[in-house]
Amino acid sequence: MNKSKWFIPLIAVSIIILSGCSSSIPELNYTPAEQYSLDKYLYSVDLTRIKNDKAYVHLHCPGLNQDTVIFHFPKTIPGTYKELDYGEMIDSIEPKDHDGNLLSVEKIGKNIFQITGARDLTMIHYWVDDTWDHPKAMKRIWPMGGTNIEKDENFVINASGWFGFFDGLELVPIQVSLTQSEGMRAFTALPVESKFENTIVFNARDYHQLIDCPIMVSESDTATFMVANTKVYIETYFNGEEYGYADLIKKEIQPSMEAVATFTDSLPVDEYHFIMYIRDGREFMKTLQSKEVGIITKAKTAIKNVTLFGMGALEHGNSSFYALTDFGDSSYTSMIKRVALHEFMHIFTPLNLHSEYIGEFDYVNPKMSKHLWLYEGITEYFAYLIQVQSGLITPLDFFAEQMGGKIRRASRYPETKIPFTEMSERVFEKKYGRHYYQVYQRGALMGLLLDIEIIRLTNGKKTLKDIVLELASKYGPNQSFDEETFFDEFTSLVHPELRQWFADYVEGTIPLDIEGGLSQIGVEYSKKGKHQVPKRILKDYGSKEHRLSFGKYKKVKKVGKKDPIGFKVGDKIDTDKIREKFYDENGFPMQEGTDVKITVKRDDKIIELPYALELKKRKYSHRLRILKDLTDSQQNYYSVWIGNKK
Ligand SMILES: [Zn+2]
Incomplete structure (x- = not known):
């Protein structure tokens, strides 16, 4: 996942508001009988029939043959690291028997419905409200993991907010049939089963795949290109007047995607979809920058349009979904460039390298992995490493601007009090969740310093990329590494000394040795001092x-x-x-x-x-410079780090 800097104040606010809401899971007092099974979930939604900003969902599910049936919506989904409670968007749920008689149903938790007298349960009907304009949910659920209903214009179908599953039956195949208005298309990585007139039918292997494949329904504005063996689709919707955003975004993304192709021999996916919803924020920004508009009007406009600042993206196996705002300047395109690369790099980790907590994701009572340093930190580091290795940014930009910025922002987090692994495991708790943002800061620095440490310990024979690719090809998307022994396994591929590095900096509370680490590759770091610099x-x-x-x-x-x-x-x-x-x-x-x-x-x-x-003496903090006279060892390690392997 990644969110732009715009989002930070909003998140800080939402976390404070929501911290009291953390709910415990009710005991499920029923025992499924042995023949508890289902051939297939058959979902259908007619998107042309929207009422009061809600969509009507029909689930056909005969043959469960149980007295009591538990129907769940996810508490959270992979990649968000936050409790989201999608069940709160479900309205007027009606389980029915074969003859259409209503069965008794009770909501026993924020996301859990209990249906009783359910022997002949044949279908469930309910209304879905969307999160994007919902006064409570829009603060809790980030737009890229949320849902949108704009009649005849746009639908964002993150399955977690639309479709539920029966207790223990996450692995049953799911068919989703969508009827859409004339001229609308559905954009998703989900396989299409059939298309007839305005109805399109998708087949998901199981609930996990459905969650992993967001669908956006809208008019078509698309672009495609090839990167090595992968076909890349850009599928956009803009809520203003203009078209042509897909081509514009293609120009931004294509160079970084081509850089990814030089990072590894082949990419682990055949196709990849960038699905983007772009809001028109141009008028809003004009108002904010106008000299004629007073400060109070500006503040009111900002509060009214606060959703425009909610930009971000969520990664999936073959796609990523973006909620963006065009403020009429270059800010959203530069964000796309940066974030698209980050989301795409998630195909290595966690999507092809993860522990059982992600591989067998529990939507009801999710357990968080301690390895956020790997899933988010390394991903963020790789997104910048690729840019510097391929020449998209200069080494000075990489160190002084990008990593320097991360060092500065990382220094605000309690590095000596909370171990990174502990923050990861307990990220749902307020005390830890508020420090989540450091995964992009301290997490990325860990990536850089770990890379250098691996180069040092193997005397330039291996890099972090080598180890991650080796592990990703060993495990892949369908096999999980062991949550508990992963540091040992990682260490065994490098050098025994590396285990202490993990113990100190990732599991422990010893501050990262930025100065010592960077000096190995001839980069000078100074925490603070005074120097002569241009005015x-x-x-x-x-x-x-x-x-x-x-x-x-x-x-x-x-x-x-x-x-x-x-x-x-x-x-x-x-x-x-x-x-x-x-x-x-x-x-x-x-x-x-x-x-x-x-x-x-x-x-x-x-x-x-x-x-x-003209120069002037000034104080500085967190200064990074590339030394000019390197020792042989610094020269050697630097050239391995930048990708010129012998
Ligand atoms: Zn991410």
Whole structure:
């Protein structure tokens, strides 16, 4: 899973609100008889008949032959690491016998329905409400794991919010039949059984596969391309007027997908679907940035449109689902580039490498694995490693910007108090769940430092990627590794000393040795100090930037009296380009007096303003630089790390 920075304040709020809701599972006081079985769940939904923003679901399920039947909806689903309680979206449930007589039903838990006198249970009917615009559920269930009902426009069918299962019968095949309006199509990785007129029938191997394959029904805006052996589909829906988002997104994603193909010989999937719902946030952003609109109106607009900030993505075996917002700038495309790669990399872990807690996922009483360092941390690290190894980003960008940023954000979490494995296992509890975000920060740093440690311990013969690919090909999607002995197994493929590394940094509370680790590959890390650096071209001369500048551009709000460059109000400055001119490729500042040209976008024209670089002594924290004179061992390890294996 991954969520953009936009989402963080919203999540912080939702976790606080919801912490009291953690519910215990009721005792199920029934004993299924031996012949408890079902050939197939037969689900059908007519999406053309929506009432009060709800859809009517029909389940045909004859032959259970039980006095009491328990019908569940998931408490949570894989990849979300949070209690979601999908059962709360189910309304007016009606179990019926062969003749259509209503059977007695009681809701005995947030997600559990108990049907009694059920010997002749033949069908269940109920209404499904969607989570996206539900006042309670929209705060609890992130949009990428939620459901959407927009009549004649768009349906997001994450099965957890639409379809239930009988106790213990998660492995029974499921057929889902959807009737949709003229011109609508269904986008999913789920195999299609048949199509007749406006009804499409899908077959899922079992409930797990159904959960693993979200379906989006909407008009068609798609693009495809091949990466090595994998056909990639981009399937988008935009709730504004325009079409053509799929092609736009293809341009963003294709280079990183091609980089993945160089990371490994072949990809473990034949096809992969990026399914995306894109909201139109352009008007909203215009209001927020407008000079004519007062602060109170802005605040009200922000609160009313808070869902627009809920961007994120959830990974699945052959697909990933995205909820995004186009604010009319580059922020969502740069997010797609970053997040799509992260979600795609999940095909290695956990999808092809996981413990029994994920392999045999328990939707009723889920147990969390302690190996989030692997599922999320390593995935996040690999998403950046691929970019630097394939030249999509520079080594300096990788270290100083990306990893430097992660070090900074990781420092806010209680590293010396809560072991990472303990946070993982107990992530459903408030005390631990609030620290979940560090999986993308400290987790990714663990990936980097573990990679370096493996290179050191094997003297450059192996990398983290080698070990993960070896394990993923040993286990694959259908076999689980042992939750308890995994650190030992991992260690046995590297060097006995590695076990202590896991014990100290992942199972223990010893702070990561960032300085020592990075120095092995010739990268210098300094936690804090003072140094001579280029002046900040706005702030240090009394100029000001707009607070609501999105993307990489800084917009000049006020020009300071001491400004030596000649800025004008409204100038847009590309901050990435400035960094490239002020520092060399290793991250050391250029000499004072160096002539540089500041590139500025003024009235939609690009102009260049001359500037003689000035330095200033400033405090720093978490500085990373690439050393220029490396020892033989540093040179050797660095070239193995960057992918130039001997
Ligand atoms: Zn993830």
